[in-house]
Amino acid sequence: MSVPLGPSHDAQRFHGHNRFALAVVVVGVMLLGARLTLVQVVRGERYERFAAIERVAKVRAQAPRGLIKGADGTVLARNIESHRLELLTNRIKPERIPEIAKTLRSLLDMTDAERDGLIADLNRPVDPRKRRPLVVRRDLVSTHCPYDSSQLELVSETNYGFCTTCGRYYEPLPKRRACPFDQKKLLAVGDGSGFHCASCDREFLDGDVCPHDHHNIAHGKHILRCPLCRRSFNDEVAVLRANLHRLPEARVVADIQREYPYRYLASHVLGFMGFVSRKELEALGQTSQLGLNDKVGRSGLERALDVTLRGTDGEQVLVRKGGAEEQARDLDELIAAMQPKPAVPGLSVRTTLDLELQRSAKVAMKDVYSGAVVVLDAHNGQVLVMYSKPGFDPNTLSGKRTPQSRTLDEAAAYAPLMNKAVTAFPPASVYKVVTAAAALEEGVVRPTTTFYCGGYLEFGGRRFHCYDRKGHGELDLHEALRNSCDIYFYHLGDLLGLDRLEKYALAMGFGEKTGIEISEAVGRVPNRAWYHDHVKGGYFPGFALSTAVGQKDVTTTPLQIARAFVAISTNGVLPQVSLIRGFETPDGKLTPLPPRPGRSMGLKDATLAFLRKSLVAVVNEEGGTARSARPTVVDIAGKTGTAQAAQRARPEILEKLKDDPVATTRLVNWLQNDHAWFAGYAPTENPEIVVVVFVEHGGSGGHNAAPIAKQVVEAWFARSRVAAPPMDTRKPHPAATAPDLPPTDAAPAATAPLETPAEAPAEPDPNAQPSELLDAPPAPAPHENVPDEGVLDEAPPPPQLAPVPAPKAAPTAPGGPP
Amino acid sequence: MSAWKSLNRPSTWLGLVSVLLLCGIAIENLTFTDTLTGMTYHRTQTIWIVLGLMAAGVVASMDVAFVRKLSPTLYQVVVVLLAAVLVVGREINYSRRWIELGPANIQPSEFMKLSIILMLADYFDRKRANSASLARHLLAPVALMMLPVVLINLEPDLGTSLCVALVAASIILYDGIHGRTLMAGLVVVMLAVPVAWEFGVIRNYQKGRVEAWLSLDEEAVADKRSAQSSQAEQALWAVGSGKFSGRSDGDARSSVLRHLPFLHTDFALAAYAERFGLLGCFFLFGLYAAIVAWALHLADHAQERFDALVAVGVAALIFWQFFINAGMVIGLLPVVGLTLPLVSYGGSSSLTVLLGIGFLVNIATRRKSR
Numbered sequence A: 001m002s003v004p005l006g007p008s009h010d011a012q013r014f015h016g017h018n019r020f021a022l023a024v025v026v027v028g029v030m031l032l033g034a035r036l037t038l039v040q041v042v043r044g045e046r047y048e049r050f051a052a053i054e055r056v057a058k059v060r061a062q063a064p065r066g067l068i069k070g071a072d073g074t075v076l077a078r079n080i081e082s083h084r085l086e087l088l089t090n091r092i093k094p095e096r097i098p099e100i101a102k103t104l105r106s107l108l109d110m111t112d113a114e115r116d117g118l119i120a121d122l123n124r125p126v127d128p129r130k131r132r133p134l135v136v137r138r139d140l141v142s143t144h145c146p147y148d149s150s151q152l153e154l155v156s157e158t159n160y161g162f163c164t165t166c167g168r169y170y171e172p173l174p175k176r177r178a179c180p181f182d183q184k185k186l187l188a189v190g191d192g193s194g195f196h197c198a199s200c201d202r203e204f205l206d207g208d209v210c211p212h213d214h215h216n217i218a219h220g221k222h223i224l225r226c227p228l229c230r231r232s233f234n235d236e237v238a239v240l241r242a243n244l245h246r247l248p249e250a251r252v253v254a255d256i257q258r259e260y261p262y263r264y265l266a267s268h269v270l271g272f273m274g275f276v277s278r279k280e281l282e283a284l285g286q287t288s289q290l291g292l293n294d295k296v297g298r299s300g301l302e303r304a305l306d307v308t309l310r311g312t313d314g315e316q317v318l319v320r321k322g323g324a325e326e327q328a329r330d331l332d333e334l335i336a337a338m339q340p341k342p343a344v345p346g347l348s349v350r351t352t353l354d355l356e357l358q359r360s361a362k363v364a365m366k367d368v369y370s371g372a373v374v375v376l377d378a379h380n381g382q383v384l385v386m387y388s389k390p391g392f393d394p395n396t397l398s399g400k401r402t403p404q405s406r407t408l409d410e411a412a413a414y415a416p417l418m419n420k421a422v423t424a425f426p427p428a429s430v431y432k433v434v435t436a437a438a439a440l441e442e443g444v445v446r447p448t449t450t451f452y453c454g455g456y457l458e459f460g461g462r463r464f465h466c467y468d469r470k471g472h473g474e475l476d477l478h479e480a481l482r483n484s485c486d487i488y489f490y491h492l493g494d495l496l497g498l499d500r501l502e503k504y505a506l507a508m509g510f511g512e513k514t515g516i517e518i519s520e521a522v523g524r525v526p527n528r529a530w531y532h533d534h535v536k537g538g539y540f541p542g543f544a545l546s547t548a549v550g551q552k553d554v555t556t557t558p559l560q561i562a563r564a565f566v567a568i569s570t571n572g573v574l575p576q577v578s579l580i581r582g583f584e585t586p587d588g589k590l591t592p593l594p595p596r597p598g599r600s601m602g603l604k605d606a607t608l609a610f611l612r613k614s615l616v617a618v619v620n621e622e623g624g625t626a627r628s629a630r631p632t633v634v635d636i637a638g639k640t641g642t643a644q645a646a647q648r649a650r651p652e653i654l655e656k657l658k659d660d661p662v663a664t665t666r667l668v669n670w671l672q673n674d675h676a677w678f679a680g681y682a683p684t685e686n687p688e689i690v691v692v693v694f695v696e697h698g699g700s701g702g703h704n705a706a707p708i709a710k711q712v713v714e715a716w717f718a719r720s721r722v723a724a725p726p727m728d729t730r731k732p733h734p735a736a737t738a739p740d741l742p743p744t745d746a747a748p749a750a751t752a753p754l755e756t757p758a759e760a761p762a763e764p765d766p767n768a769q770p771s772e773l774l775d776a777p778p779a780p781a782p783h784e785n786v787p788d789e790g791v792l793d794e795a796p797p798p799p800q801l802a803p804v805p806a807p808k809a810a811p812t813a814p815g816g817p818p
Numbered sequence B: 001m002s003a004w005k006s007l008n009r010p011s012t013w014l015g016l017v018s019v020l021l022l023c024g025i026a027i028e029n030l031t032f033t034d035t036l037t038g039m040t041y042h043r044t045q046t047i048w049i050v051l052g053l054m055a056a057g058v059v060a061s062m063d064v065a066f067v068r069k070l071s072p073t074l075y076q077v078v079v080v081l082l083a084a085v086l087v088v089g090r091e092i093n094y095s096r097r098w099i100e101l102g103p104a105n106i107q108p109s110e111f112m113k114l115s116i117i118l119m120l121a122d123y124f125d126r127k128r129a130n131s132a133s134l135a136r137h138l139l140a141p142v143a144l145m146m147l148p149v150v151l152i153n154l155e156p157d158l159g160t161s162l163c164v165a166l167v168a169a170s171i172i173l174y175d176g177i178h179g180r181t182l183m184a185g186l187v188v189v190m191l192a193v194p195v196a197w198e199f200g201v202i203r204n205y206q207k208g209r210v211e212a213w214l215s216l217d218e219e220a221v222a223d224k225r226s227a228q229s230s231q232a233e234q235a236l237w238a239v240g241s242g243k244f245s246g247r248s249d250g251d252a253r254s255s256v257l258r259h260l261p262f263l264h265t266d267f268a269l270a271a272y273a274e275r276f277g278l279l280g281c282f283f284l285f286g287l288y289a290a291i292v293a294w295a296l297h298l299a300d301h302a303q304e305r306f307d308a309l310v311a312v313g314v315a316a317l318i319f320w321q322f323f324i325n326a327g328m329v330i331g332l333l334p335v336v337g338l339t340l341p342l343v344s345y346g347g348s349s350s351l352t353v354l355l356g357i358g359f360l361v362n363i364a365t366r367r368k369s370r
Ligand SMILES: [Zn+2]
Pocket: A163, A164, A165, A166, A167, A168, A210, A211, A212, A213, A214, A215
């Protein structure tokens, strides 16, 4: 029942309320009108401009990264075009995931494990606002071989079968069921008509039906073939693009990939690239042009010169039309107002590396597990060779695909990422030149002063041995250096004391950075304060004796020794060592780095002359410890060193190697050996080069290091005397890129926590893809003691996902002289 | 007095013509936005408008006593549906608002807008004699209001719950409360806002919108260089581009609105304002003002308390939605998910408003002459 609104109190009240409501409405509409006037009339012009800008997008124009070149201009690191496949996760409906995985599995030749990983990735719940495209493949094949980065050739070949459904290429099935490329046994696929070589990843087929999907095989298609490894490829980019209609959630994006054609040859000098981490971006702050999809140099020159190589990104103005972004052609005015900036390409770096000599060093080191060779130009301290073993393939670390998804590799136990040329180790007898120089400068002995070596010396209640237990008898300083008699130098150490030894070590450039462009260890020149802080019981005079022969706590890098030897062999001035000759603009103009002055060691000419004479004797006189290094082509001078360095294998490495007793035995035995050193220069008059060879746990300096130096010196002079033709700068030498290794079954091996040069910041690669890192070339069949060339060298770094452990100083030699 | 005679007045014609013009603008505007979104919303909307006008005709000629009797039941049914939607509702854009009924999705919260008007009007009409009782006069209506508001906010649908709350509050205030109570109510609301802000009743994305609105500072964007603006900013640029008389080039593809989500719903006004400028917008505002004024006029001249309160409710429904939506598009208010009545795309919403218009016509036929 309704109550009428009579002419009552209610009606009066309601009328008042009605007026008020009307007032509210009027005020509200006026408020809107006023605001609208402000927006459309007062600020209309400005907002119209904003709206116009909204149509135009300023996008980043990425600067091409500078190249890294050898001394002769050979390109060591370059950029190649590559393509990546992304899935737009925000468009993927859950029910489509199996279908997408199935399609990609067939198009991309994925393994089941990869497919399952992809499904897991797609099913992982992600905050919808944080979704980013999922990168399925970073290096789709279309222009370069994924195995060795050679430019692929398009060939017509009727002997190959091509499955139009899954995109696989099939080689004709050989009569013998063995791979014609590596003689490995073939494994049957499917019904038995197809075969697969697990070692080199090739497919073989007898018949016209694909064993994977039972579709018909086409013959006589064009294929892409690698001129180097002779593999055939399907143009994955073309196949994917042709099939994108089946995968509306996917897209193929052009990308630039860093590529290192010489792979292992100079990997430690070049370094590699890795994705910049979120943390680093935060640390860089707003000023950085980097984004999450960008890579930065992670070690070596790539890292040291990252900013120079990277260049400066520009800004490109794009106008959106019809939903797509197109390069703007009209709207010139607007674009000009947006002030687009062209990108400034990064400078290319011309290094000082002599690639041919570097290769000679690599070959000379072929029987070595681990070590380094440094060759300096005696005239200016430029680094001609810096080779460290085992190496790694920077392509793999930078995200390239390698032949197989293998497990782990034995080489990881030998610290492939560590640049041993700039890592500090006990120098042993090589250090005697420092002691001899100090003794002569301080006048504690004269060259003619003799001491008697009876094989040992009693000092402070301890017995210090000469390496020659029989004793050298009576010798003077020259003979003591030549024969590397420890007893003589114990006497010098005692006479000089630790402080004076330290003074001359520092003067000769030890215990300090050499100033090379890449990160390096400082090494250690111990003094009383150091012993007080680091040794229980503090300083003990016997420490001076150990230091005098380069044992116990003194450590130096091969590069520091090489620098000191440049000074000794020439005018006593420590040169500024450098890996960089100069910088090149994109048009090829080389701006050489200005010569930088060295620092004099402050030694008298007489001292230097004496040292030189003794170093010549080491190699050339009867009784010298490096007679084995005496080359035929040229006179060489030098000093050997054998550092006691027996170590126990780290438990975590043994744990990783536990399934491979042969590798374990090899590692344990290896660790028992001494470090072998040789440092020398040639020719003895007007030296051209200084060579330092360090073989980690390599045995004796005279027998194991000096011959390597000899080979390097011979290679240098063979070339300079014959004036060999310059290197072919266009194509990587196969020997450099793909050492012929015996592809046998992979030996499961360890992921060693890698060592980095002391003082060098750890070099983690947080974004590395585990599957890519795990790809490893085959290890050798277990044989003898010494692995083959390439075995360790070919070894890729282990899946190093966690940050590298704290930098570790060089292995400490056990106390007491040999 | 015959119904026709009661109807045939300038105010009625003004109101009805305004409604029809708004319907026309809706279809024209959707035809434009469809060229940007590639959809066919203008056709669907036309069907809904025709259906809505027919439904309005039915309501206009209905016996109001029958509707009144039904209103508590209707309210209960919609409340049950609101509870049900939280359980069985279809989730779109992370919010459960729709119940699937055969081919159509219905949005119970839309119908609550009308239901709360009828419920409160009926309640006040019956309880008027005991106006002295605070419990009867304030607490019960507030409870009737809060139940659906809370349920809708759980979906979550802040816009609609705000709309229901404002409509209900308008009716309660129009019916009249004591000054003291009003003050107390204002204090409670002013205290409730920071509490809701702190203790999670306001969701983070909603806070973000408020913060974005507070930072919609023209000086900060005066040197805008990049194309990374919020929805609210893009809408504002579009409205501004309309300037005094609208964009002359009329190139739909060059509109900044092209990538704006909710262009056909929440931001329909931005598309309209960009094309017709200040003049067009004032015309549009005038149409809403005319309808609201007509409804208030009817409330002033209603025969019965129920009629008056229903008319006020419909006026509030149209005005608050219009004010909040327009305020949001032109940067006067933070972004709230509310549509522009009749002009925005949306079947349930248009049907609700047109049914409200039907009630206005119904009331107009029984108005007292003065
Ligand atoms: Zn196939």
